[in-house]
Amino acid sequence: MVKAKVFIFQKQFNGLPKEGDLRLVEENLPAIKDGEFLAEAVYLSVDPYMRAYAPGLPLGKPFLGSQVARIVESKNPKYPVGRHVVGQFGWRSHTISKGEPFHIFPAAFLVPELGPDVPLSYFIGTALILVFLEICNPKKGETVVVSGAAGAVGSLVGQIAKIKGCTVIGIAGSEEKGKWLVDELGFDHFINYKTADLDKALSEVAPNGIDCYFDNVGGDTTNIILRHMNDFGRISLCGSISMYNKEDRKVPLELFNLVTKQLRMEGFVFNRWLDRWLEGVQQNHQWIQEGKLRIRETVTEGFENMFKAFVEMLQGKNFGKAVVKA
Ligand SMILES: NC(=O)c1ccc[n+]([C@@H]2O[C@H](COP(=O)([O-])OP(=O)(O)OC[C@H]3O[C@@H](n4cnc5c(N)ncnc54)[C@H](OP(=O)(O)O)[C@@H]3O)[C@@H](O)[C@H]2O)c1
Known part of the structure; x- marks a missing residue:
């Protein structure tokens, strides 16, 4: 038995x-x-x-x-x-x-x-992360911010945005993670959300604004990033980990930024694209073999x-x- x-x-x-x-x-x-x-x-x-x-x-x-x-x-x-x-x-x-x-x-x-x-x-x-990024559809030369950047989803999102020719800013919770993102994964900038003034740091590393934001954390981080988005920017809502351990998961959002900057914000759940799972596996596999993607x-x-x-x-x-x- x-x-x-x-x-x-x-x-x-x-x-x-x-x-x-x-x-x-x-x-x-x-x-x-x-x-x-x-x-x-x-x-x-x-x-x-x-x-x-x-x-x-x-x-x-x-x-x-x-x-x-x-x-x-x-x-x-x-x-x-x-x-x-x-x-x-x-x-x-x-x-x-x-x-x-x-x-x-x-x-x-x-x-x-x-x-x-x-x-x-x-x-x-990791298979579907390529598809997740399609929601904000970053184009060559654009600036992409990803929060939760050193995690499973975030570390791949940032690398794929680099493959697509974007400037990539990662937000994560330790200097060691930041060093890995910049020195080994090729992110352009890193911000430690635990120690930095995020608003000020974004003004410094993204002086021309943000075109795409891939949101893994929600909460106040999202509000601050909304202020830095460029007109017609796109925001992909993947998760809100900063809220999961809280009793009250509500945070007031500065939605007027979506009006004035004409932003598009879309949430998703991975199972929308299960029919593309094998495509994701094969594309990631190819990038890994070409040395463009590290897992x-x-x-x-x-x-x-x-x-x-x-x-x-x-x-x-x-x-x-x-x-x-x-
Ligand atoms: N929509 C979907 O279909 C889908 C699918 C998979 C995952 N997700 C979401 O994507 C996000 C990342 O998931 P994952 O699997 O890749 O996990 P992960 O990023 O590998 O692990 C979680 C990370 O969250 C960070 N974190 C913890 N508390 C935080 C806080 N208060 N503020 C900011 N960051 C915090 C930690 O990194 P630090 O050291 O940086 O704090 C931790 O390493 C989650 O929100 C998850 O729910 C959504």
Whole structure:
């Protein structure tokens, strides 16, 4: 009999998640039935959306999350033994699944075999980021600002904006992150939102204004950036991580800037473009091989350390994508 380790959502978060909000239990799994497969987690993702969606999640159930898992038994010909699958299986070491869609997430899909230079963990993070950037559609010579710049999404958005010939300004929370963005990823400027006067710093590094803003953090940062946008600027709303640990997630927005500067602001959820997932994977793969795109991961070892990895990501300890190796 297979024993699964599972993190159960025990108690609603209040501020930063605490030990005891999730509980690690063991479950005996039954034999699989026709149409099912058994998958063993290899890499699990820890993401900000888990904190963002937590207030709407039921207690007493496994906490939500995606993973790359190896199929170890199968009675479903679409999911053969030995292949790897990306699934929204939750924080579980072993899962019996039919591969069906869950919540806003798609059906489990098989990892394409792209060769040994593409790590498996890569498939729980980066594929659609190229498409996310299409919302603000940056053009050669324009100035792009990205917040959450040293994270999974932000570090790729900035690099892709560089590939497109833009001047790129990254906003993140430590000097070490800034050094990585500028010295290694080729960002033009970095602003530390924890220590700098953002308004003043933007006047210095973007004296001609901002054409595109890729917003990962929301809150006051967004308000300050609105003041620096150029006429007909575009803003892509990806996330609001500065608000996720707060009880009151409301912040007054200076929307009059959208009127006077004739700005366009659009939010999105990744699943709008699932049909373009493979295109994203292949384009990123090509850029990686050409040396134009670098992917960094912060890997925590051990399924038992999922909670630690999750909290450390929320605290900003990750560079690039935060993943757990089971
Ligand atoms: N719309 C979608 O479909 C979609 C998909 C994926 C992700 N997202 C969103 O994209 C954003 C980034 O996600 P990710 O997966 O790439 O995570 P990530 O950026 O790799 O990790 C989270 C980062 O957020 C920063 N952070 C934490 N608290 C903050 C605060 N109060 N103010 C500013 N920054 C803070 C930390 O970096 P610092 O050291 O810089 O503080 C931390 O490293 C999140 O808002 C997420 O919800 C949206």
